[in-house]
Amino acid sequence: MKKNARLLYLLTVWTFFIFLSSTAKPLSTNDETPSAASPGITYVLSMPEPQTHYFDVEMQLKNSATATNAKKNGYLDIKMPVWTPGSYLIREYAKNVEAFTATAAGKPVKSEKIRKNAWRVYTADDNVTIRYRVYANELTVRTNFVDADHGYVTPASTFMYHDALKTIPLRVVVQPYKSWKYVATGLEPVAGANFTYEAPDFDLLVDSPIEIGNHRTFGFTASGVPHTVAMFGDVEYDEKRLQADYKRVCEAAAMVIGEHPCKHYTFIVHHIPTGGGGLEHLNSTTLETYRNAYSTEANYKGFLTLVAHEYFHLWNVKRIRPVALGPFDYENENYTHMLWLSEGCTSFYEDYILRRAGFHSPETYLNIVANDITGIENQPGVRVQSAAESSWDAWIKGYRPNENSNNTTISYYSKGSVLGTLLNLAILAGNNGERSMDDLMRFLYNEYYKKQKRGFTDDEFRKAAEQTAGRSLDDFFNIGVNSADPISYNTYFEPVGLQLTNVASKTQDGFLGVGVSTAGGKSTVTSVRRGSAAYTDGLNVGDEILSVDSVRVGDDLLRLISNRQVGETLNVLVNRSGLLRKIPVTLTPNPLASYRLTPLPNVTAAQKALYNKWLYIK
Known part of the structure; x- marks a missing residue:
């Protein structure tokens, strides 16, 4: 899942948005789908009144009593998943269920x-x-x-299951609203039956979203595999350009592993007013993007970055996966320390793929890497939470941020992306450019997905990484992954002739350390940076800043405090819960960095050769 983990400042506070994605059991069924001609379960999905926002579901179980020993127990327990793979939060999908009834042999029970x-x-x-x-x-x-325009189905939040019947063949019959003509899904169609699909088990059904309506569709072939793109929303785009660029991205992604495991692949793209992100599936993905996604080159590159991220997940996460990410427990959290690899390293690959496909110049890619490092190093939480801890706590912290999260957490997307870059460099340097991160991913794919047909443990991943690098990676794992200690970045960049330099201007301007909302012409504190003047001297989230040194503050706080010097004390008047408080705040030095990658002096031929290997420069 993608959440764009590039971090943005509001005054001094970093706020980040994570574009979320699905992880499901890597099934061989999508590669060689067995016939589900005799389904044990049939789901009928209808939407007779779409304007009311309801789906009607009928779940037909045949021979279920024998399969589940119901004759012995006298009952069947039917369940709704509480979360969907790739979005690591208990979402309580059952809250949207109503009017549950059952019949047996046609009679109510x-x-x-x-x-x-x-x-x-x-x-x-x-x-x-x-x-x-x-x-x-x-x-x-x-x-x-x-609604009246279309329907979108996340299977985990729609279809129920019985524990003993999760592995039997099933069928889905979609009955579109009367004026709707199309269905897009990665499920296999049943020959001769309109809008009827089959799957060998419940896991694959959960891994196959469904778009229903009158969306526009185009296709292309990449790596010999047919791809379909279903476009919902009123948006203008150049279809020929999109076809060509999807193909470039997909084929560059496939080059990493060197094998495409799908018989076909489906993109479902929603163009919406706000928000964005994606969720990956075994042979499909859903992307959400703005309606102006194709209006400028910057927006267009941003959209292609999302495409690259979710598409690369068909290997990393869906097939190359930690043991915790499939088969799934749909009723409880599924914990792993390795979301920094599954999600974060996919974020690393999204930009690396665009570089390989020619969308990013080497200089642009270097700026992306430096900006990623700037982002995590400017977040106080990077010294509190490790990437492994961030992965484990996704269920309680990553998807439930509060006003203090930037002080105490780091995103496994953003730090994982940086770690992917560093691991790639460590492998390249360890064997003089003979192997790279690609070789590690290929080994994991062939050994665990194809040969052993399972995920890998943390120790197995570390062993594979060190074997690929040809050397110990103690610093990478002990410091980069498993601790919140500072990383010696230049140890990784020196072999390619680069150094990481902080180019932030050194000024005497003082630093307050608050994020504010200026809604309604007021300045209301929304976050306080740990260690800052505001944090130390007691400004709180929720305080309305009324004046600074007796000058009334509206939405112009930044202007009023600009050019104030380090060590200068401001008298800040705030409205706190209806009471006026005067708080003296002594400004501190600005801690924010701005990193750039610059060439080392006297770069050697070996460093230059490795640099070219790293950035695909011929």
């Missing part, structure tokens, strides 16, 4: 809700039909949405 996401159906019959409705009015890549 008793059912009741027994837990937050589970219903018990009292029957021992072999032929059970369950019906329920799902409220769908949240258009994100991890939730459901339907």
Whole structure:
């Protein structure tokens, strides 16, 4: 999943937005899909009144009683997942379910809700039909949405399951609203049956979002694989250019592993007023982008970055994965220390792929790398939380940020992207450019996905990385991954003839250390940077700053404090919960860095050769 982890300042506070993505069990079924001609479960999905934002779901179970020993127990327990792979937060999808009923052999049977996401159906019959409705009015890549214009289905938030029936073949019958003509999904179509699809098990169904409506569609072939792009939203674009550039991105991504595991691939693209991001799946992805995504070169490159990120996930996460990321427990958190690899290193590859495809010049790529380092080093949380801890705590911290998060956390996307760059450099330097991060990814793909058909442990990944590099990577793992200590960046950049330099201007301007909202012409504190003047002297989130040194403050706080000197004390009047407080604040030096990668003096021929190898310069 992609959340763009480039960090932005508001005054002194970094706020980051993470574009989220799905991870599911790497199934061989998408590569050689077995026939599901005799499904044990059939789901019928309809939307007769889309303007009400409801999907109607019918779940038909045949021979289910025998398969689940219901004849012995006298009941079936039917469950709704509480989260979707790739978006690491318990989302409680059952909150949108209503009107749950059940019949057996065509007759109503008793059912009741027994837990937050589970219903018990009292029957021992072999032929059970369950019906329920799902409220769908949240258009994100991890939730459901339907209105008069289109429908979008995140399967984890739509389809229920029975534990003992998760591995049997199933079928999905989509009944589009009467004026809708198209369905886009990575599911396999059933020959001769309109809008009917099959999957060998529930995991693959969860991994296959569905777009329903009158979207525009175009296609292209990349690496010998047919690709479909379903475009929802009123947006102008150059179809021929998009086709060509999708192909360039996809083929550059495929070069990393050297093998494309899909029979076909589907992009579902939503063009919406606000927001953005993506969620990856085994042979498809959903992308959300602005309606002006193609209006400028900067916006267009940003969109292609999102494409590269989610597309590379079809290898990294969907097939190359830590052991925790499949098979999934859909009722509980699935913990791993390696989201910095699964998500963060995919963020590293998104830019590296665009460099290889020719969208970024070497100079642009170097600026991206330096800006990524600037972003994490300017966030106080980088000295508090390690990349491994950030990965583990995604469930309680990464997706639930508060006003203090920048002081205590670091994104596994942003730090993971930096770590991907450093690991790539460490491998290149360890064997004089004979191997790179690509070779590590290929080994993981062939050894664990293809040969052992499982994920890898933390220790197995470290061993593979060190074998690929041909040397110990103690500093990378012990400091870069598993601690919050400062990284010796130039140890990694020196072999390619570069040095990381802080080019932030040295001024005597004092530093306050607050983020503010100026809504309504007021300056209200939204965040306070750890170690800053505001933090030390007691400005709080929620304070409305009324005046500085008796000068009234509206939305012009920045202007009033500009050019104040380090060590100067400001008398700040605030409204705190309806009470006036005067707080003296003594300005501190500006701690913010701005890093650039610059050539070392007297670069050797070996360094230049490795530099060219790294940046694909011929």
